[in-house]
Amino acid sequence: MKRRSFLKSAAALLPAAGLDPMAFASAPGLDALNAGEIVGAGKDRLGEAHSRGYSSILFKVLPRETSNGLFVIEHMNLVNGGPPLHKHPNQEEYFYVISGEVRLAVGDRRLTLRAGESILGPRGIPHTFAAVEGKPGHMLIAFSPAGKMEEFLRATAIPNPPAEDAAFWRRFDVELVGPSPFKA
Template sequence: MKRRSFLKSAAAFLPAAGLDPMAFAGLPGADAPPQGMVIGAGKDRLGEAHSRGYSSILFKVLPRETSNGLFVIEHMNLVNGGPPLHKHPNQEEYFYLISGEVRFAVGDKRLTLHAGESILGPRGIPHTFAAVAGKPSHMLISFSPAGKMEEFLRATAIPNPPTEDAAFWSKFDIELVGPSPFKA
Protein backbone atom coordinates (compact mmCIF):
# COMPACT_ATOMS: atom_id res chain seq x y z
CA MET A 1 0.00 0.00 0.00
CA LYS A 2 1.37 3.41 -0.88
CA ARG A 3 2.16 5.71 2.05
CA ARG A 4 -0.41 8.35 1.05
CA SER A 5 -3.16 5.73 0.74
CA PHE A 6 -2.18 4.33 4.12
CA LEU A 7 -2.28 7.77 5.73
CA LYS A 8 -5.73 8.48 4.27
CA SER A 9 -6.99 5.11 5.52
CA ALA A 10 -5.50 5.71 8.95
CA ALA A 11 -7.04 9.18 9.11
CA ALA A 12 -10.47 7.72 8.45
CA PHE A 13 -9.92 4.95 11.01
CA LEU A 14 -8.66 7.09 13.93
CA PRO A 15 -11.97 8.73 14.92
CA ALA A 16 -13.80 5.41 14.63
CA ALA A 17 -11.23 3.88 16.99
CA GLY A 18 -11.78 6.70 19.48
CA LEU A 19 -8.36 8.24 18.78
CA ASP A 20 -7.76 11.96 18.27
CA PRO A 21 -6.38 12.52 14.74
CA MET A 22 -4.70 15.75 15.92
CA ALA A 23 -2.42 13.65 18.14
CA PHE A 24 -0.73 12.51 14.94
CA ALA A 25 -0.67 15.89 13.15
CA GLY A 26 2.96 16.64 13.99
CA LEU A 27 4.37 13.47 12.49
CA PRO A 28 6.65 14.19 9.52
CA GLY A 29 4.71 13.97 6.29
CA ALA A 30 1.37 13.26 7.99
CA ASP A 31 -0.25 16.35 6.44
CA ALA A 32 2.31 17.02 3.73
CA PRO A 33 0.90 18.17 0.41
CA PRO A 34 1.53 16.00 -2.62
CA GLN A 35 5.05 16.55 -3.94
CA GLY A 36 5.21 19.47 -6.34
CA MET A 37 1.75 20.75 -5.41
CA VAL A 38 1.13 24.14 -7.02
CA ILE A 39 -0.80 26.78 -5.11
CA GLY A 40 -2.06 29.20 -7.72
CA ALA A 41 -1.52 32.94 -7.83
CA GLY A 42 -4.01 34.67 -5.57
CA LYS A 43 -5.00 31.36 -3.95
CA ASP A 44 -4.89 30.22 -0.33
CA ARG A 45 -3.52 26.75 0.44
CA LEU A 46 -6.91 25.73 1.90
CA GLY A 47 -9.10 27.99 -0.25
CA GLU A 48 -9.84 30.24 2.74
CA ALA A 49 -9.88 34.03 3.08
CA HIS A 50 -8.00 35.84 5.86
CA SER A 51 -7.63 39.54 6.66
CA ARG A 52 -6.37 41.65 9.53
CA GLY A 53 -7.97 44.78 8.09
CA TYR A 54 -4.91 46.20 6.37
CA SER A 55 -4.35 43.39 3.85
CA SER A 56 -5.67 40.13 2.49
CA ILE A 57 -3.65 37.16 3.71
CA LEU A 58 -3.19 33.88 1.88
CA PHE A 59 -1.69 30.87 3.63
CA LYS A 60 0.85 29.29 1.24
CA VAL A 61 2.81 26.75 3.35
CA LEU A 62 1.17 25.42 6.50
CA PRO A 63 3.08 24.54 9.68
CA ARG A 64 1.68 20.99 9.72
CA GLU A 65 3.17 20.40 6.26
CA THR A 66 6.70 21.07 7.56
CA SER A 67 6.56 19.55 11.05
CA ASN A 68 6.14 23.15 12.29
CA GLY A 69 9.43 24.19 10.68
CA LEU A 70 7.97 26.84 8.37
CA PHE A 71 4.84 28.94 7.80
CA VAL A 72 4.58 31.11 4.67
CA ILE A 73 1.90 33.72 4.04
CA GLU A 74 1.25 36.18 1.25
CA HIS A 75 0.02 39.70 2.04
CA MET A 76 -1.93 41.10 -0.89
CA ASN A 77 -3.27 44.64 -1.20
CA LEU A 78 -1.35 45.75 1.89
CA VAL A 79 -2.49 49.32 2.57
CA ASN A 80 -1.39 51.89 5.12
CA GLY A 81 -1.34 50.05 8.40
CA GLY A 82 0.33 47.05 9.90
CA PRO A 83 0.90 45.27 13.19
CA PRO A 84 2.10 46.97 16.36
CA LEU A 85 5.77 46.73 17.30
CA HIS A 86 6.37 43.16 18.48
CA LYS A 87 9.00 40.44 18.73
CA HIS A 88 9.14 36.68 18.50
CA PRO A 89 11.39 35.07 21.13
CA ASN A 90 11.49 31.72 19.31
CA GLN A 91 11.40 32.42 15.58
CA GLU A 92 12.67 34.50 12.71
CA GLU A 93 10.30 36.43 10.44
CA TYR A 94 11.48 36.98 6.87
CA PHE A 95 9.86 39.54 4.55
CA TYR A 96 10.16 39.65 0.74
CA LEU A 97 8.52 42.57 -1.05
CA ILE A 98 6.98 41.61 -4.40
CA SER A 99 5.55 45.03 -5.31
CA GLY A 100 4.97 48.46 -3.81
CA GLU A 101 6.82 50.09 -0.92
CA VAL A 102 6.73 49.06 2.73
CA ARG A 103 8.23 50.82 5.74
CA PHE A 104 9.99 48.60 8.26
CA ALA A 105 11.21 49.02 11.79
CA VAL A 106 13.67 46.32 12.84
CA GLY A 107 15.41 47.08 16.11
CA ASP A 108 16.62 50.69 15.88
CA LYS A 109 16.55 50.76 12.06
CA ARG A 110 13.79 52.53 10.10
CA LEU A 111 13.82 51.94 6.35
CA THR A 112 11.64 51.62 3.27
CA LEU A 113 11.84 48.52 1.11
CA HIS A 114 10.99 48.45 -2.59
CA ALA A 115 9.95 45.60 -4.89
CA GLY A 116 12.52 42.81 -4.95
CA GLU A 117 14.05 43.69 -1.59
CA SER A 118 13.85 41.66 1.59
CA ILE A 119 14.64 41.93 5.28
CA LEU A 120 14.89 39.57 8.23
CA GLY A 121 13.24 40.20 11.59
CA PRO A 122 15.54 38.10 13.82
CA ARG A 123 14.12 36.36 16.87
CA GLY A 124 14.09 38.59 19.93
CA ILE A 125 14.36 41.86 17.93
CA PRO A 126 11.31 44.20 17.89
CA HIS A 127 9.94 44.78 14.40
CA THR A 128 6.90 45.93 12.46
CA PHE A 129 5.91 47.12 8.99
CA ALA A 130 3.40 49.40 7.26
CA ALA A 131 2.69 50.02 3.61
CA VAL A 132 3.50 53.48 2.31
CA ALA A 133 0.21 55.41 2.18
CA GLY A 134 -1.58 55.34 -1.15
CA LYS A 135 0.56 52.54 -2.58
CA PRO A 136 -0.90 49.05 -2.10
CA SER A 137 1.89 46.51 -1.62
CA HIS A 138 2.33 42.78 -1.99
CA MET A 139 4.77 40.66 0.01
CA LEU A 140 5.63 37.19 1.23
CA ILE A 141 6.33 36.58 4.90
CA SER A 142 7.80 33.40 6.33
CA PHE A 143 8.16 32.30 9.94
CA SER A 144 10.78 29.77 11.01
CA PRO A 145 9.99 27.79 12.99
CA ALA A 146 6.27 28.26 12.42
CA GLY A 147 5.37 28.43 16.09
CA LYS A 148 1.77 29.48 16.73
CA MET A 149 1.53 32.00 13.89
CA GLU A 150 -1.24 30.21 12.00
CA GLU A 151 -3.35 30.15 15.15
CA PHE A 152 -2.54 33.81 15.84
CA LEU A 153 -3.59 34.93 12.35
CA ARG A 154 -6.80 32.93 12.61
CA ALA A 155 -7.57 34.41 16.07
CA THR A 156 -7.00 37.99 14.88
CA ALA A 157 -8.66 37.76 11.46
CA ILE A 158 -11.61 39.98 10.59
CA PRO A 159 -14.27 40.11 12.04
CA ASN A 160 -12.11 39.72 15.18
CA PRO A 161 -10.16 42.98 15.14
CA PRO A 162 -6.49 42.72 16.04
CA THR A 163 -6.12 43.47 19.73
CA GLU A 164 -3.16 45.23 21.28
CA ASP A 165 -3.37 43.30 24.54
CA ALA A 166 0.01 41.91 25.67
CA ALA A 167 -1.54 38.94 27.50
CA PHE A 168 -3.46 37.95 24.37
CA TRP A 169 -0.34 38.10 22.18
CA SER A 170 1.71 36.11 24.69
CA LYS A 171 -0.67 33.14 24.24
CA PHE A 172 0.87 32.85 20.78
CA ASP A 173 4.49 33.33 21.94
CA ILE A 174 4.65 36.90 20.63
CA GLU A 175 5.74 39.78 22.81
CA LEU A 176 3.85 43.02 22.20
CA VAL A 177 6.40 45.84 22.55
CA GLY A 178 4.26 48.88 21.76
CA PRO A 179 2.43 50.78 19.04
CA SER A 180 3.80 50.97 15.53
CA PRO A 181 6.17 53.90 15.00
CA PHE A 182 4.35 54.38 11.67
CA LYS A 183 0.86 54.99 13.10
CA ALA A 184 -0.70 58.18 11.83
Template sequence: MKRRSFLKSAAALLPVAGFDPAAFASLPGSDSSTHSQFIGAGQDRLGETHSRGYSSILFKVLPRETSNGLFVIEHMNLVNGGPPLHKHLHQEEYFYLISGEVRFAVGDRRLTLHPGDSILGPRGIPHTFAAVEGKPSRMLISFSPAGKMEEFLRDTAIPNPPVQDAAFFRRFEMELLGPSPFAG
Protein backbone atom coordinates in the same frame (compact mmCIF):
# COMPACT_ATOMS: atom_id res chain seq x y z
CA MET B 1 -7.36 -2.16 -0.59
CA LYS B 2 -4.10 -0.61 0.49
CA ARG B 3 -4.22 1.85 3.40
CA ARG B 4 -3.03 4.84 1.31
CA SER B 5 -5.66 4.17 -1.39
CA PHE B 6 -8.32 3.83 1.27
CA LEU B 7 -7.30 7.14 2.88
CA LYS B 8 -7.40 8.92 -0.48
CA SER B 9 -10.85 7.49 -1.22
CA ALA B 10 -12.13 8.42 2.22
CA ALA B 11 -10.69 11.93 1.92
CA ALA B 12 -12.57 12.46 -1.34
CA LEU B 13 -15.84 11.81 0.53
CA LEU B 14 -15.18 14.25 3.39
CA PRO B 15 -16.68 17.34 1.70
CA VAL B 16 -19.79 15.35 0.76
CA ALA B 17 -20.16 14.29 4.40
CA GLY B 18 -19.82 17.90 5.57
CA PHE B 19 -16.28 17.56 6.95
CA ASP B 20 -13.38 19.89 6.19
CA PRO B 21 -10.67 17.73 4.55
CA ALA B 22 -7.98 20.09 5.87
CA ALA B 23 -8.80 18.95 9.39
CA PHE B 24 -7.47 15.50 8.46
CA ALA B 25 -4.37 16.64 6.53
CA SER B 26 -1.96 15.72 9.30
CA LEU B 27 -3.21 12.18 9.89
CA PRO B 28 -0.57 9.44 9.65
CA GLY B 29 -0.32 8.28 6.07
CA SER B 30 -1.43 11.66 4.72
CA ASP B 31 0.48 12.79 1.65
CA SER B 32 0.45 16.49 2.65
CA SER B 33 4.03 16.55 3.92
CA THR B 34 5.59 14.18 1.38
CA HIS B 35 4.46 15.77 -1.90
CA SER B 36 4.87 19.31 -3.14
CA GLN B 37 1.71 21.38 -3.13
CA PHE B 38 0.86 23.79 -5.95
CA ILE B 39 -0.95 26.94 -4.83
CA GLY B 40 -1.95 29.26 -7.66
CA ALA B 41 -1.45 33.02 -7.75
CA GLY B 42 -4.01 34.76 -5.56
CA GLN B 43 -4.97 31.47 -3.88
CA ASP B 44 -4.93 30.40 -0.25
CA ARG B 45 -3.60 26.90 0.56
CA LEU B 46 -7.01 25.87 1.90
CA GLY B 47 -9.18 28.24 -0.16
CA GLU B 48 -9.89 30.40 2.89
CA THR B 49 -9.94 34.19 3.29
CA HIS B 50 -8.18 36.12 6.06
CA SER B 51 -7.89 39.88 6.65
CA ARG B 52 -6.13 41.93 9.29
CA GLY B 53 -7.90 45.12 8.15
CA TYR B 54 -4.82 46.52 6.43
CA SER B 55 -4.38 43.57 4.04
CA SER B 56 -5.75 40.28 2.83
CA ILE B 57 -3.69 37.26 3.83
CA LEU B 58 -3.20 34.05 1.90
CA PHE B 59 -1.74 31.01 3.66
CA LYS B 60 0.83 29.47 1.30
CA VAL B 61 2.76 26.87 3.38
CA LEU B 62 1.14 25.48 6.51
CA PRO B 63 3.06 24.47 9.64
CA ARG B 64 1.63 20.93 9.56
CA GLU B 65 3.20 20.44 6.11
CA THR B 66 6.70 21.12 7.49
CA SER B 67 6.55 19.57 10.96
CA ASN B 68 6.08 23.13 12.28
CA GLY B 69 9.37 24.21 10.69
CA LEU B 70 7.90 26.87 8.39
CA PHE B 71 4.78 29.00 7.87
CA VAL B 72 4.51 31.20 4.76
CA ILE B 73 1.86 33.83 4.10
CA GLU B 74 1.26 36.39 1.40
CA HIS B 75 -0.06 39.85 2.23
CA MET B 76 -2.17 41.10 -0.69
CA ASN B 77 -3.36 44.70 -1.06
CA LEU B 78 -1.34 45.84 1.94
CA VAL B 79 -2.41 49.45 2.52
CA ASN B 80 -1.38 52.10 5.02
CA GLY B 81 -1.24 50.36 8.35
CA GLY B 82 0.40 47.33 9.81
CA PRO B 83 0.98 45.45 13.04
CA PRO B 84 2.03 47.11 16.30
CA LEU B 85 5.68 47.01 17.33
CA HIS B 86 6.35 43.50 18.62
CA LYS B 87 8.96 40.76 18.84
CA HIS B 88 8.84 36.99 18.47
CA LEU B 89 10.37 34.95 21.26
CA HIS B 90 11.03 31.78 19.24
CA GLN B 91 11.04 32.47 15.50
CA GLU B 92 12.64 34.48 12.77
CA GLU B 93 10.34 36.40 10.44
CA TYR B 94 11.52 36.94 6.86
CA PHE B 95 9.91 39.53 4.57
CA TYR B 96 10.16 39.67 0.76
CA LEU B 97 8.47 42.57 -1.07
CA ILE B 98 6.85 41.63 -4.38
CA SER B 99 5.25 44.99 -5.27
CA GLY B 100 4.67 48.45 -3.83
CA GLU B 101 6.69 50.03 -1.03
CA VAL B 102 6.72 49.06 2.64
CA ARG B 103 8.35 50.87 5.56
CA PHE B 104 10.09 48.71 8.15
CA ALA B 105 11.37 49.17 11.66
CA VAL B 106 13.68 46.33 12.72
CA GLY B 107 15.57 47.04 15.91
CA ASP B 108 17.01 50.56 15.50
CA ARG B 109 16.85 50.45 11.67
CA ARG B 110 14.22 52.32 9.67
CA LEU B 111 14.07 51.66 5.94
CA THR B 112 11.74 51.41 2.98
CA LEU B 113 11.66 48.21 0.94
CA HIS B 114 11.02 48.24 -2.82
CA PRO B 115 10.07 45.30 -5.08
CA GLY B 116 12.67 42.56 -4.81
CA ASP B 117 14.01 43.79 -1.45
CA SER B 118 13.88 41.60 1.64
CA ILE B 119 14.71 41.84 5.32
CA LEU B 120 14.97 39.44 8.23
CA GLY B 121 13.32 40.13 11.58
CA PRO B 122 15.45 37.99 13.92
CA ARG B 123 13.83 36.41 16.98
CA GLY B 124 13.91 38.71 19.98
CA ILE B 125 14.33 41.89 17.88
CA PRO B 126 11.46 44.44 17.85
CA HIS B 127 9.94 44.99 14.41
CA THR B 128 6.93 46.24 12.49
CA PHE B 129 5.98 47.39 9.01
CA ALA B 130 3.48 49.58 7.17
CA ALA B 131 2.76 50.09 3.49
CA VAL B 132 3.66 53.50 2.11
CA GLU B 133 0.42 55.45 1.85
CA GLY B 134 -1.24 55.33 -1.55
CA LYS B 135 0.85 52.37 -2.78
CA PRO B 136 -0.91 49.03 -2.20
CA SER B 137 1.77 46.40 -1.68
CA ARG B 138 2.20 42.66 -1.90
CA MET B 139 4.64 40.80 0.32
CA LEU B 140 5.64 37.26 1.28
CA ILE B 141 6.34 36.60 4.95
CA SER B 142 7.79 33.40 6.38
CA PHE B 143 8.11 32.31 10.00
CA SER B 144 10.69 29.75 11.07
CA PRO B 145 9.96 27.76 13.07
CA ALA B 146 6.24 28.27 12.53
CA GLY B 147 5.41 28.35 16.24
CA LYS B 148 1.90 29.59 16.94
CA MET B 149 1.70 32.05 14.03
CA GLU B 150 -1.02 30.23 12.08
CA GLU B 151 -3.17 30.17 15.21
CA PHE B 152 -2.42 33.88 15.85
CA LEU B 153 -3.50 34.87 12.34
CA ARG B 154 -6.59 32.69 12.50
CA ASP B 155 -7.57 34.42 15.76
CA THR B 156 -6.88 37.97 14.50
CA ALA B 157 -7.63 37.91 10.76
CA ILE B 158 -11.39 37.85 11.29
CA PRO B 159 -14.15 40.43 11.57
CA ASN B 160 -14.24 41.87 15.09
CA PRO B 161 -11.01 40.26 16.34
CA PRO B 162 -10.29 40.02 20.08
CA VAL B 163 -8.47 42.82 21.87
CA GLN B 164 -4.79 42.40 21.06
CA ASP B 165 -3.17 43.45 24.32
CA ALA B 166 0.08 42.24 25.90
CA ALA B 167 -1.55 39.12 27.39
CA PHE B 168 -3.03 38.19 24.00
CA PHE B 169 0.40 38.47 22.31
CA ARG B 170 2.00 36.35 25.07
CA ARG B 171 -0.45 33.52 24.29
CA PHE B 172 1.25 33.28 20.89
CA GLU B 173 4.84 33.58 22.18
CA MET B 174 5.26 37.21 21.16
CA GLU B 175 5.77 40.40 23.12
CA LEU B 176 3.71 43.51 22.33
CA LEU B 177 6.01 46.53 22.67
CA GLY B 178 3.71 49.40 21.71
CA PRO B 179 2.20 51.13 18.70
CA SER B 180 3.92 51.17 15.35
CA PRO B 181 6.24 54.16 14.84
CA PHE B 182 4.43 54.53 11.49
CA ALA B 183 0.92 54.83 13.04
CA GLY B 184 -0.95 58.05 12.88
Protein backbone atom coordinates in the same frame (compact mmCIF):
# COMPACT_ATOMS: atom_id res chain seq x y z
CA MET C 1 -5.27 -0.17 -7.64
CA LYS C 2 -5.19 3.59 -7.68
CA ARG C 3 -3.00 5.25 -5.07
CA ARG C 4 -5.86 7.03 -3.26
CA SER C 5 -7.84 3.77 -3.01
CA PHE C 6 -4.76 1.96 -1.75
CA LEU C 7 -4.12 4.61 0.91
CA LYS C 8 -7.75 4.48 2.11
CA SER C 9 -7.60 0.69 2.30
CA ALA C 10 -4.29 0.77 4.15
CA ALA C 11 -5.65 3.34 6.61
CA ALA C 12 -8.61 1.08 7.34
CA LEU C 13 -6.23 -1.75 8.30
CA LEU C 14 -4.25 0.25 10.86
CA PRO C 15 -6.63 -0.31 13.81
CA ALA C 16 -6.79 -4.04 13.02
CA ALA C 17 -3.00 -4.16 13.24
CA GLY C 18 -3.10 -2.49 16.65
CA LEU C 19 -1.70 0.77 15.31
CA ASP C 20 -3.06 4.22 16.06
CA PRO C 21 -4.27 5.70 12.75
CA MET C 22 -3.62 9.22 14.06
CA ALA C 23 0.09 8.45 14.30
CA PHE C 24 0.09 8.17 10.52
CA ALA C 25 -2.47 10.84 9.72
CA SER C 26 -1.50 14.02 7.99
CA ALA C 27 -2.80 17.37 9.13
CA PRO C 28 -6.52 18.16 9.02
CA GLY C 29 -7.59 19.38 5.61
CA LEU C 30 -4.52 17.95 3.90
CA ASP C 31 -3.52 14.43 3.00
CA ALA C 32 -0.27 12.95 1.80
CA LEU C 33 -1.37 13.42 -1.80
CA ASN C 34 -1.61 17.21 -1.33
CA ALA C 35 2.02 17.63 -0.28
CA GLY C 36 4.00 19.31 -3.02
CA GLU C 37 0.93 20.67 -4.80
CA ILE C 38 1.09 24.09 -6.41
CA VAL C 39 -0.65 26.87 -4.54
CA GLY C 40 -1.81 29.19 -7.31
CA ALA C 41 -1.27 32.91 -7.60
CA GLY C 42 -3.81 34.75 -5.48
CA LYS C 43 -4.84 31.50 -3.76
CA ASP C 44 -4.77 30.35 -0.15
CA ARG C 45 -3.41 26.87 0.66
CA LEU C 46 -6.82 25.82 2.02
CA GLY C 47 -8.98 28.11 -0.10
CA GLU C 48 -9.74 30.31 2.91
CA ALA C 49 -9.87 34.09 3.30
CA HIS C 50 -7.90 35.88 6.04
CA SER C 51 -7.52 39.56 6.88
CA ARG C 52 -6.37 41.72 9.75
CA GLY C 53 -7.91 44.82 8.20
CA TYR C 54 -4.84 46.20 6.45
CA SER C 55 -4.34 43.43 3.88
CA SER C 56 -5.68 40.18 2.49
CA ILE C 57 -3.62 37.30 3.83
CA LEU C 58 -3.08 34.03 2.00
CA PHE C 59 -1.59 31.04 3.78
CA LYS C 60 0.97 29.52 1.38
CA VAL C 61 2.93 26.96 3.46
CA LEU C 62 1.29 25.63 6.61
CA PRO C 63 3.16 24.67 9.78
CA ARG C 64 1.64 21.17 9.69
CA GLU C 65 3.26 20.58 6.29
CA THR C 66 6.75 21.24 7.70
CA SER C 67 6.57 19.74 11.20
CA ASN C 68 6.14 23.33 12.44
CA GLY C 69 9.44 24.34 10.85
CA LEU C 70 8.00 27.01 8.53
CA PHE C 71 4.89 29.12 7.97
CA VAL C 72 4.66 31.31 4.86
CA ILE C 73 1.98 33.92 4.23
CA GLU C 74 1.34 36.36 1.41
CA HIS C 75 0.02 39.86 2.13
CA MET C 76 -1.91 41.22 -0.85
CA ASN C 77 -3.22 44.79 -1.12
CA LEU C 78 -1.28 45.88 1.95
CA VAL C 79 -2.46 49.39 2.79
CA ASN C 80 -1.26 51.96 5.28
CA GLY C 81 -1.49 50.17 8.57
CA GLY C 82 0.06 47.09 9.99
CA PRO C 83 0.69 45.38 13.27
CA PRO C 84 1.93 47.19 16.34
CA LEU C 85 5.61 46.94 17.21
CA HIS C 86 6.22 43.41 18.44
CA LYS C 87 8.85 40.69 18.70
CA HIS C 88 9.02 36.93 18.51
CA PRO C 89 11.26 35.43 21.20
CA ASN C 90 11.41 32.03 19.49
CA GLN C 91 11.40 32.62 15.75
CA GLU C 92 12.76 34.65 12.87
CA GLU C 93 10.46 36.55 10.52
CA TYR C 94 11.58 37.06 6.91
CA PHE C 95 10.02 39.78 4.73
CA TYR C 96 10.16 39.78 0.91
CA VAL C 97 8.48 42.58 -1.06
CA ILE C 98 6.87 41.37 -4.30
CA SER C 99 5.52 44.72 -5.48
CA GLY C 100 4.99 48.23 -4.20
CA GLU C 101 6.92 49.61 -1.26
CA VAL C 102 6.75 48.52 2.36
CA ARG C 103 8.07 50.42 5.36
CA LEU C 104 9.71 48.30 8.02
CA ALA C 105 10.99 48.94 11.49
CA VAL C 106 13.54 46.36 12.61
CA GLY C 107 15.11 47.27 15.93
CA ASP C 108 16.16 50.93 15.69
CA ARG C 109 16.24 50.89 11.87
CA ARG C 110 13.49 52.43 9.72
CA LEU C 111 13.62 51.17 6.13
CA THR C 112 11.60 51.24 2.92
CA LEU C 113 11.82 48.04 0.91
CA ARG C 114 10.92 47.94 -2.78
CA ALA C 115 10.00 45.05 -5.06
CA GLY C 116 12.61 42.30 -4.94
CA GLU C 117 14.12 43.44 -1.65
CA SER C 118 14.00 41.50 1.60
CA ILE C 119 15.09 41.64 5.20
CA LEU C 120 15.25 39.27 8.14
CA GLY C 121 13.64 40.21 11.44
CA PRO C 122 15.75 38.20 13.91
CA ARG C 123 14.12 36.59 16.92
CA GLY C 124 13.91 38.87 19.92
CA ILE C 125 14.22 42.10 17.87
CA PRO C 126 11.15 44.40 17.81
CA HIS C 127 9.72 44.95 14.32
CA THR C 128 6.66 46.01 12.35
CA PHE C 129 5.66 46.95 8.80
CA ALA C 130 3.24 49.12 6.83
CA ALA C 131 2.67 49.91 3.17
CA VAL C 132 3.84 53.28 1.93
CA GLU C 133 0.76 55.51 2.03
CA GLY C 134 -1.18 55.57 -1.23
CA LYS C 135 0.72 52.61 -2.72
CA PRO C 136 -0.64 49.12 -1.95
CA GLY C 137 2.12 46.67 -1.14
CA HIS C 138 2.44 42.97 -1.80
CA MET C 139 4.85 40.79 0.18
CA LEU C 140 5.67 37.35 1.49
CA ILE C 141 6.44 36.73 5.14
CA ALA C 142 8.01 33.52 6.42
CA PHE C 143 8.20 32.48 10.07
CA SER C 144 10.80 29.94 11.18
CA PRO C 145 10.03 27.97 13.17
CA ALA C 146 6.31 28.43 12.58
CA GLY C 147 5.41 28.61 16.25
CA LYS C 148 1.82 29.64 16.88
CA MET C 149 1.56 32.18 14.06
CA GLU C 150 -1.19 30.36 12.15
CA GLU C 151 -3.31 30.27 15.31
CA PHE C 152 -2.49 33.93 16.00
CA LEU C 153 -3.60 35.05 12.54
CA ARG C 154 -6.79 33.06 12.84
CA ALA C 155 -7.53 34.48 16.32
CA THR C 156 -6.95 38.07 15.20
CA ALA C 157 -8.71 37.94 11.83
CA ILE C 158 -11.47 40.35 10.90
CA PRO C 159 -14.23 40.60 12.18
CA ASN C 160 -12.22 40.07 15.39
CA PRO C 161 -9.48 42.64 14.89
CA PRO C 162 -6.23 42.07 16.71
CA ALA C 163 -6.43 42.82 20.40
CA GLU C 164 -3.58 45.08 21.39
CA ASP C 165 -3.38 43.40 24.76
CA ALA C 166 0.01 42.08 25.87
CA ALA C 167 -1.42 39.03 27.66
CA PHE C 168 -3.45 38.05 24.58
CA TRP C 169 -0.37 38.28 22.32
CA ARG C 170 1.77 36.25 24.77
CA ARG C 171 -0.68 33.33 24.40
CA PHE C 172 0.76 33.01 20.88
CA ASP C 173 4.41 33.56 21.92
CA VAL C 174 4.44 37.10 20.50
CA GLU C 175 5.52 39.99 22.68
CA LEU C 176 3.69 43.28 22.16
CA VAL C 177 6.23 46.12 22.44
CA GLY C 178 4.17 49.21 21.58
CA PRO C 179 2.40 51.11 18.82
CA SER C 180 3.68 51.12 15.27
CA PRO C 181 6.06 54.02 14.56
CA PHE C 182 4.28 54.37 11.19
CA LYS C 183 0.83 55.20 12.55
CA ALA C 184 -0.03 58.86 12.74
